[in-house]
Each structure stands twice: as structure tokens, then as C-alpha cells.
Amino acid sequence: MCGIVGYVGTSQAAPILLEGLSKLEYRGYDSAGLAVRDHEKDPVLVKAKGRLKVLSEKTDGGRSIPGFCGIGHTRWATHGEPSETNAHPHASDDFSVIGVHNGIIENYQELRDKLIRHGYTFYSQTDTEVAVKLVDYYYKKYKVGPIDALAKTMVRVRGSYALAVMFRDYPDEIYVARKDSPLIIGTAGDNQYVASDVPAILKYTRDVYYIDNLEMARLSGEGVTFFNLDGDVVDKPLSRIEWDASVAEKGGFEHFMMKEIHEQPEAVRNTIGSVVREEKNEKGETDYQIDLSQTGMEEDEIRELSQICVVACGSAYHVGVAAQYVTEDLTDLPVRVELASEFRYRRVMADPKELVIVISQSGETADSLAALRKAKDMGMPTLAIVNVVGSSIAREADHVFYTLAGPEIAVATTKAYSAQLIAVYLLAIWFGLVRGTVAHADANNMLAEMELLPDKIRRVLEDQERIQWFASKYSNAKDVFFIGRGLDYAICLEGSLKMKEISYIHSEAYAAGELKHGTISLIEKGTLVVCVATQDDLYEKTVSNMVEVGSRGGFLMGLTKYGKYAMEDIAEFVVYIPRTDPHFTASLAVIPLQLMGYYLSCAKGLDVDKPRNLAKSVTVE
Ligand code: G6P
Numbered sequence: 001m002c003g004i005v006g007y008v009g010t011s012q013a014a015p016i017l018l019e020g021l022s023k024l025e026y027r028g029y030d031s032a033g034l035a036v037r038d039h040e041k042d043p044v045l046v047k048a049k050g051r052l053k054v055l056s057e058k059t060d061g062g063r064s065i066p067g068f069c070g071i072g073h074t075r076w077a078t079h080g081e082p083s084e085t086n087a088h089p090h091a092s093d094d095f096s097v098i099g100v101h102n103g104i105i106e107n108y109q110e111l112r113d114k115l116i117r118h119g120y121t122f123y124s125q126t127d128t129e130v131a132v133k134l135v136d137y138y139y140k141k142y143k144v145g146p147i148d149a150l151a152k153t154m155v156r157v158r159g160s161y162a163l164a165v166m167f168r169d170y171p172d173e174i175y176v177a178r179k180d181s182p183l184i185i186g187t188a189g190d191n192q193y194v195a196s197d198v199p200a201i202l203k204y205t206r207d208v209y210y211i212d213n214l215e216m217a218r219l220s221g222e223g224v225t226f227f228n229l230d231g232d233v234v235d236k237p238l239s240r241i242e243w244d245a246s247v248a249e250k251g252g253f254e255h256f257m258m259k260e261i262h263e264q265p266e267a268v269r270n271t272i273g274s275v276v277r278e279e280k281n282e283k284g285e286t287d288y289q290i291d292l293s294q295t296g297m298e299e300d301e302i303r304e305l306s307q308i309c310v311v312a313c314g315s316a317y318h319v320g321v322a323a324q325y326v327t328e329d330l331t332d333l334p335v336r337v338e339l340a341s342e343f344r345y346r347r348v349m350a351d352p353k354e355l356v357i358v359i360s361q362s363g364e365t366a367d368s369l370a371a372l373r374k375a376k377d378m379g380m381p382t383l384a385i386v387n388v389v390g391s392s393i394a395r396e397a398d399h400v401f402y403t404l405a406g407p408e409i410a411v412a413t414t415k416a417y418s419a420q421l422i423a424v425y426l427l428a429i430w431f432g433l434v435r436g437t438v439a440h441a442d443a444n445n446m447l448a449e450m451e452l453l454p455d456k457i458r459r460v461l462e463d464q465e466r467i468q469w470f471a472s473k474y475s476n477a478k479d480v481f482f483i484g485r486g487l488d489y490a491i492c493l494e495g496s497l498k499m500k501e502i503s504y505i506h507s508e509a510y511a512a513g514e515l516k517h518g519t520i521s522l523i524e525k526g527t528l529v530v531c532v533a534t535q536d537d538l539y540e541k542t543v544s545n546m547v548e549v550g551s552r553g554g555f556l557m558g559l560t561k562y563g564k565y566a567m568e569d570i571a572e573f574v575v576y577i578p579r580t581d582p583h584f585t586a587s588l589a590v591i592p593l594q595l596m597g598y599y600l601s602c603a604k605g606l607d608v609d610k611p612r613n614l615a616k617s618v619t620v621e
Contacts, residue, residue: 014034023203069174099164308357363392365617425584485542577589
């Protein structure tokens with residue numbers, strides 16, 4: 001989704017804006033632009049279609065547009081095709097107001113018509129140009145200053161926005177407004193920064209403010225002032241970003257995705273470590289305790305629950321599918337899993353004892369946020385599993401379980417997915433302990449096993465060259481199918497998504513038992529079918545499905561546990577994962593599938609970290 005960067009301070013703005021935008025490239029974009037202002041002089045506006053490189057070349061790395069105050073933008077097209085005209089910033093004709101925007105203004109057509117009636121001309125097809133010109137309209141009509149003009153605009157527009165605006169009459173100041181789209185403000189003495197995400201400003205400061213919904217701020221050399229919709233000044237606490245700037249660099253890997261695949265043992269270990277405590281009991285044995293008090297959930301509340309609904313999008317939804325199998329196995333709670341985009345619009349039976357768990361890496365996905373709000377409105381308790389601290393979902397949910405995956409840059413999630421899996425295992429064990437469906441000794445064994453996952457993931461990663469070799473043979477595949485049962489089906493969903501999103505190969509995941517109801521007709525000689533069979537109780541069933549596929553010419557890749565060597569008699573290529581508690585196999589089995597997607601994308605020469613049309617964080621509907 002679109003990325004916003006703004007800077008005002010003592011240094012040249014354009015290079016800082018370009019650098020910041022480059023750190024937001026992961027969000028996905030198709031054009032970019034800058035507006036920079038040298039004190040009282042008129043602002044200079046430069047835009048370019050395509051990669052940031054083009055914008056950088058056009059401005060000589062920012063050197064050709066001097067000035068100490070500016071706003072920049074990477075655009076992911078929603079209203080209007082990718083083009084220089086549609087790229088941001090957009091400005092009123094006399095440059096009174098220049099702005100960039102992330103989000104969607106839903107009533108833009110109606111506002112556009114109104115502004116046309118008031119003599120405004122529109123050059124682009126964007127809703128952003130409407131928002132900027134509406135600010136200009138109120139600014140000139142009421143003549144009461146930028147904050148008031150922004151507040152009037154915010155009352156009038158429907159939808160989501162993060163806006164950064166410069167006013168010609170207020171040099172060296174940037175004004176921002178926010179509703180439902182991510183925006184953070186960084187500060188370092190005389191220098192202020194605004195951005196859609198932390199990596200854009202991490203090089204310059206770790207001190208940030210989180211601007212809330214329906215709030216505005218003024219950034220200037222003197223500092224940052226926040227305002228509510230009434231224009232009253234509001235106080236904001238300063239927060240400190242703890243992660244290291246190097247986490248947003250590739251660290252010797254060719255792509256962020258590969259770096260993040262290799263960071264999974266650490267993401268898993270950190271997430272476990274944040275809630276699992278080890279103690280020695282009187283016999284000298286290790287006793288593991290889960291301490292989820294950080295979520296703020298009380299044990300009484302857990303005992304009271306009647307059911308769980310997991311709501312999420314994309315890979316986080318696939319974690320939800322795994323959570324269903326694990327939680328129903330370890331507790332007496334019925335669990336359903338819903339796509340947030342469906343949940344938000346359908347009639348849901350309100351059950352005040354149903355816990356709604358929203359899973360989201362970014363904590364900003366528009367559909368997941370809307371689903372969370374709906375659940376809250378209906379009086380259902382909510383718990384968010386979120387990676388980005390201070391994100392909207394984390395702030396609005398009743399309870400939060402933070403995954404400690406660290407910042408994830410590649411569009412295709414890997415380490416955040418793995419950390420989310422850990423979070424759902426821990427919740428299931430904890431709920432089971434509290435509700436008496438998991439014995440302490442069993443929980444202890446599971447937690448001891450969970451502690452071994454980071455090393456086991458590392459062992460799976462050691463097999464990467466074989467997977468690379470196999471992937472290189474299949475880079476021309478047209479269709480790939482993934483089949484599995486139970487938890488293996490949940491893994492198939494993720495494996496298939498990893499493959500299609502970055503290698504652009506059509507792939508589908510099917511519950512193996514569903515094959516006969518249609519999919520099997522798509523199997524031709526040589527069609528690659530990836531068969532995941534890590535669950536002992538379902539192994540034979542899945543193997544039967546493999547045989548059916550094989551006898552119709554399918555080319556079989558098996559993914560199973562060490563020891564199940566008979567699979568080599570059926571599949572042409574087999575990948576093994578170490579044995580673990582059956583509830584945790586997804587954590588190991590997903591690794592080869594991530595590697596497959598990665599290597600296929602590389603073999604096809606594609607942009608692994610920034611696949612076409614996709615965005616890291618989908619902050620619009
Ligand atoms: C996008 C990303 C996916 C992610 C999904 C949900 O589609 O490309 O990797 O799983 O959004 O994002 P969230 O931030 O809510 O986990």
C-alpha cells in the first residue's frame with residue numbers, strides 16, 4: 001500500500017525523503033513523488049512512474065530540489081492507473097495546499113462534484129486530489145488556519161486516510177491527519193519526521209509518537225503538536241523503538257525474504273521466550289510455565305469462554321486454520337476461522353462469551369481492523385496476535401499477544417507467520433491448562449518440545465540446496481497442487497500462497513480428501529503435486545490420495561517426517577522434517593515450502609521481495 005514520508009528540520013529534505021521511501025518500497029507501489037520546499041520559496045514537485053530509482057534519477061538523488069521541508073509518497077494504485085499524473089503529491093492550482101495520502105476516500109465522487117461546482121479542476125483520477133482540494137477549499141473559505149481546514153475535511157470525508165500536507169502560507173511546517181491508515185511521527189531535536197512505518201525513519205530517530213484516529217499534528221523545527229478534531233491540543237507520550245536499524249537491512253542476503261526465512265529460529269525463540277519461563281522443580285527437572293499475563297487476559301475470563309472465532313487475512317488466516325486444529329485438539333472450545341473481509345460484512349450471532357482472535361503481522365490490515373471493531377461493537381471479547389507494536393489492531397483490541405518476529409520487510413511473510421504459529425500453540429496450551437483439558441505434565445512435555453523448534457527449523461534450512469535444485473527444474477510449471485489433511489492442509493494453504501504470490505505460478509491447496517470431488521480432473525501427466533503428510537493418524541489416507549494422483553500422471557513431491565522413508569516408493573522427490581509434537585509440525589513443514597516459493601521466484605528472475613500488484617500491508621479494502 002502507499003507509503004508516506006515527511007521531513008522538516010535542519011538538513012536537506014529530498015535525500016531524507018528518498019531514503020525513507022526506499023525503506024517503504026516493501027509495501028508495494030507503482031509510482032512515487034516528492035514535494036520539497038526551501039523556506040518561503042514555492043515548493044517544487046517531482047513525480048515519476050515506476051520504481052523509486054526513476055524519481056531519484058530525475059532529482060539527482062534529491063540534490064536538484066533543495067529545501068528543508070518536504071513530503072514524499074510511493075503510490076499503490078487504487079483510484080486511477082499507475083501514471084505520473086495520478087502519482088502523489090497532489091496540489092491545489094495555486095500550490096496553497098500540497099498533500100500525500102494513504103487510504104481510500106469513499107465519498108470522493110460526491111466531494112469531487114461539489115468541488116467542481118465551486119470551480120475546482122481535477123487533473124488526476126485519484127481520491128487524493130479530491131482530499132487535497134477539499135482541504136484547500138475549507139482553508140480558503142474559513143480562513144482559520146491549517147488545523148481547522150484539516151478538521152473540517154476530516155468531518156466531511158468517509159473512508160480511511162493518513163494525510164501529510166504542506167500549506168504555502170506556513171513554510172517549514174507539515175500537517176498530518178489520520179484515520180485508520182498507519183502513520184507514525186518521529187522526533188529528534190529540531191528535526192521531525194512522519195512516515196507510514198518505522199523503517200523509513202529508523203536511521204534518524206527511535207523516538208516516536210503514535211498518532212491516534214481522528215487526530216492531527218503539526219510538525220516544525222520547534223517540535224510536534226497534536227490536536228483532536230475540535231482543534232484542542234492533546235498530549236502524547238513519546239515511545240522508544242527498541243529494534244536495531246540493521247534489522248531493516250538485507251544483512252548479506254540477496255533478498256529480504258531469504259534473510260527473514262533464516263531469521264525464523266530467532267523469531268520463534270523470542271516469541272516463546274517472551275511468555276514461557278523455565279524453573280527447576282524439587283526433583284531438579286525443568287518445569288515450564290506459561291505466563292500470558294502480558295495479554296491482560298484473566299484465567300476466569302478463559303474459563304467462561306464458550307467458543308473462539310479466529311479472524312484474519314492472507315497468511316495470518318492460514319495460521320488461523322492451524323489454530324483451529326490445535327486448539328480444538330487441546331481444549332474443549334469449538335473454534336471457527338473466518339476471513340476478515342467476510343466476517344466484517346456478514347451477520348454474526350453475538351455471543352459475549354466468544355473470544356474473537358484477530359491475527360495480523362502489521363496490525364493495520366483494513367479488513368482485520370474492521371472485523372475487530374465489529375466484534376467489539378457486538379460485545380465480544382477480543383484478543384489480537386500482532387507483530388507491530390503500537391499498530392491500530394494492537395491498540396484497539398482488548399488483549400494483545402505480541403509476536404516477537406521483528407520487522408518484516410518482504411511482502412511474502414515468513415518469520416511473522418512462524419511467530420504467529422507459536423502464539424496460537426501457546427494460547428491453546430494455556431487455555432487447555434486453565435480449562436483443565438491439558439494436564440500439567442503434558443503441557444510441560446509440549447513446552448519442552450517447543451523449545452527445540454528453533455534448532456529443528458535450522459536443520460530443515462540445511463536442506464535448502466536440494467530444494468533449490470528441485471525448484472529450478474519446475475520454474476516452467478503452469479499449475480501446482482498442494483494436498484494434505486488436517487494440520488497438513490493448513491500447511492498446504494500457506495505453501496500454495498507462498499508459491500503463487502512470488503513465483504506467479506498458479507497453485508491451489510486442497511484437503512486431500514476433496515481431490516476426488518473435482519480437482520483430480522486437472523491432474524495431467526507431469527503436473528506437480530506437493531503432498532504434505534506429517535500427521536501419523538492421517539498418513540495412510542494421504543498416501544492413498546498420492547497414489548491416486550500418481551496413477552494419473554501427477555509428478556509427486558512428498559513432505560513428511562524422518563522415518564517415513566516408504567514415501568520414496570511413491571513420490572519422485574521427498575523432503576523430510578525432524579519429528580516433533582504433532583501439534584507443531586506446521587512450524588517445520590512450512591519451511592521447505594517457503595524455500596520452494598523463494599527459489600522458484602529466483603529461478604524465474606522475478607522481484608522476490610516486491611511481487612507485482614501485492615502490498616505488504618493492505619490498509620485499504
Ligand atoms: C498481505 C501480505 C500477507 C499477509 C496479509 C495479512 O496480503 O502480503 O503476507 O499475510 O496481507 O497481513 P497482516 O499484516 O494482517 O498479517
